[in-house]
């Protein structure tokens with residue numbers, strides 16, 4: 358190896374080293390920054406939550422915080438899985454996805470408006486809070502969602518029939534004679 | 537320098553990332569099995585994309601929430617402007633609408649990562665344990681914020697804490713946990729998102745596998761369903777604050793044109809226990825400043841009358857336009873010799889409560905749109921809207937538009 362090549366190699370090593378150092382610093386800033394800021398924010402939030410006990414009622418707040426995780430992980434997800442399993446058994450392929458999508462939309466819309474159509478909340482003396490016929494309105498909105506879903510299913514059904522017919526006529530034209 | 541630094545740090549790095557002894561394999565049953573979760577939606581690329589949307593949405597909620605908090609509890613360095621008139625309508629409307637749209641996003645995100653809850657081995661290293669631990673405040677906080685928010689806008693108070701204070705502090709916990717989460721998952725996101733993600737795939741072992749054929753919802757199908765759900769929720773609720781959309785307002789807790797005098801009410805006179813005092817014949821409006829004076833109802837009407845078209849913009853995310861008439865607050869202040877740079881306190885006839893009084897800074901007090909209103913939409917104020925007189929100022933949350941006003945005091 359001549360001197361020039363050696364110098365080149367050292368140069369490259371140096372360059373690679375610097376490159377790696379730059380990358381390490383970038384990663385540290387990109388990950389360490391949000392992580393440190395995040396931990397500080399969590400600390401600030403916890404401090405405020407326990408510091409204003411009379412307003413935040415920490416035991417009750419903790420019940421709701423932990424309850425949210427438990428209800429989601431041990432109720433919402435298993436129920437969704439069970440529904441998925443039933444759908445797998447009952448509904449054939451090209452339609453199942455549409456049904457799942459429509460169920461997802463229906464569930465999310467119903468959840469986001471749950472107190473309204475269940476009739477929870479709102480002071481008795483103030484008719485301008487929750488004033489609408491929410492049961493009827495939810496039925497209208499979900500009716501539209503399911504009308505769209507039905508239309509998609511119909512399109513898919515027609516397409517499936519066409520494909521099957523095309524395949525059958527293709528088979529009878531080119532296949533070996535039956536019997 | 538780098539080498540010595542690394543040598544110095546090595547024991548610490550090993551402490552955090554050294555592999556712990558694996559839990560015995562006999563425990564690996566039920567959801568802990570490798571193939572326990574078969575949905576093809578459990579995928580790091582889907583998780584990354586949904587996560588990015590959720591990150592933007594939670595960011596919007598956090599920032600608009602901070603705005604609302606700062607308006608109600610202004611720090612000394614902040615002078616909240618009275619213009620643009622509908623700034624608070626925008627920030628708080630966005631806050632509630634974005635939060636509602638998060639429902640399908642959050643559920644879908646949690647679905648895509650649910651198998652990670654049953655990850656094997658449960659902990660690989662101290663760093664891994666800490667990372668998993670940071671998921672607890674993240675999921676707890678995210679679910680809590682959405683659930684309590686939805687309950688609160690319907691005024692369904694099943695919890696035994698004061699909503700605004702608790703929602704505020706849990707917001708800090710949630711956004712903090714989100715920061716930690718983003719830091720922890722940055723490599724996974726970079727390996728799974730972006731046109732050049734292929735080059736970054738060795739950043740992590742969590743790389744998206746090609747989608748298997750199947751009859752259920754595809755990854756694209758999930759995206760369509762989540763976007764549609766968010767779209768339906770936004771379309772049927774945003775009308776409670778967006779002008780012109782109230783006809784689509786089917787599933788929001790308020791309708792901008794429903795209430796006495798076609799305007800919603802948050803706190804009725806009966807709830808505030810002011811019905812009798814507000815109607816009493818001896819009513820006087822006192823203005824306390826260098827030249828204090830008091831006005832009867834007739835005296836109020838004797839002042840020059842003005843009309844302002846201003847919205848009530850509620851912290852609960854609804855907003856409704858109305859036409860108010862009455863006297864300009866600044867005319868009253870001038871008559872009492874209160875200087876232009878003074879802040880004033882407006883006091884209600886209520887005996888107590890968090891919103892009995894509110895402070896009006898000079899920007900709002902001197903704005904020509906700010907009225908001490910005695911009339912609404914062409915008639916005298918309804919008792920539930922604050923008869924005989926209420927404050928109405930631009931760009932200010934409804935809870936600070938004090939009703940049943942009987943005193944204005946220079947501070």
Ligand code: HEM
Nearest residue numbers: 579580583584587588590591649652675678721724725742
């Ligand atoms: C409220 C907001 C969020 C919640 C509640 C949430 C929740 C979760 C949970 C519970 C996990 C599983 C944790 C584990 O791997 O042990 C997870 C994983 C993940 N999250 Fe989030 N997340 C949120 C926002 C975000 C954001 C903003 C991003 C990206 C910018 C993101 C990207 C990811 C990624 C890439 C994974 C790993 C997926 C995998 O390995 O399969 N998440 N998230």
